[in-house]
Amino acid sequence: MAYKMVFSDMDGTLLNSKHQISPTTSQAIQNIMRKNIPFIPVSARPPYAILPYMEQLCNDNEIICYSGALILDKNLTALYSITLENTLLPQLERILDHNPALSVSYYSHLDWFSTNLNSSWIKQESEITGLIAKEKPQHLSNIHKILLMGDAAYIERIEPLLKQQFPQLAIHRSKKEYLEIMNKAATKANAIQFMAQRAAVDKADIIAFGDNFNDLDMLQYVGLGIAMGNSPDEIKRLAKQITATNDEDGIALSLKQIFSLSS
Template structure:
């Protein structure tokens, strides 16, 4: 097999719009794995909400989580932190003041936990969909813990305004602000991305980039798609992601991951 490692984005790529992992996709991933290929889920999710999907695939191994900010190994003993790119809460205090004033929902994440200051039924449904159980605290400013990701959740027009304001004011300072979905903005360590995490992992496994295929659907997938020997975009990706990809597969609702694995890994 040409590819020794397959990096898979989860939401909008591996899962369909109903957040379902289809049986056909599971079977194809298992076949690729059984032929000696590493399967690595690369997601904006936390480890706890990624692990059930790895288990559904019947696999153990490394997961790149929090958009590359935390790499975790999962086996029968549980979760072990392999690497993280962290920052401190004081570094995001200007942005915290902004979202509190504007009543925009946010959470902050350590590698293994998520913290929020308030929650409505709308946010509860979102967290339920992503298999997340956040911890409610009075103020995240008092946590005193290393943070790997700070996320805003709101409607696209609200986040468009936030993105413009923060860029004009350089409110995120030396940190990195990315749009990880229509409804999400993430702020992270400037070197934290899926590409850098994948590069570190590949080096530890002695796998050349030419032996890696990465499949994604959004702008937070671009670095890993660029690092991989073959960068694949599912058809439901935004135009900028489609243009950046080496090849395009079917959409997440049409089992694009299954199609790409059949075409580029299992065809003889």
């Protein structure tokens, strides 16, 4: 099979546990790009938390941010943007902003806002992404994503309650302690579909790598959806292939096999 595009989640997939791209994985990606096969990140991260890795890979392809809600070209021009309905924001703010068990972040284009800049969750996220959150203004609009961070047990309890109250929204965990809220049309699969149509590539000719529940739709959409070895069992069951973990160069191993790359 001659695959023509590769898409990859970042945290838990492209990045190892130290939030780095290993030299082995970097080399494999650069090798396929030399074959004119684009490697495009599809991440829950905001744009500025993706760009340093693109620079490391010498990759000037598009980036898919906020789990599919925003696609930017190399000049950070928006090619595709799906935001939460502004009419829903006041309802969400009333429920979320004054909940002491949650750290709440709002993302709009290149900006990250938070209701509590001193939260340990915000500080941790800042260390992971290298970004600094801004104080949330009184009135916000054009929000691509709301991120809730909190104790895993509490996130597990609040997820079904929010889904019941807001059935028109996409609400899912990107990891045990992170719950993401977005427009239902903002999915990784829809973003890949947009990119594939733009490049005139059939979805059967696309590979995607992922490790978690917010990756499942894209893993099932593309021709070859590959789950990382560190994925939950449910994701592994539903993916077409399973590779090694993100700490064992799972992406590199698969790319070398699929594209017959030399080590």
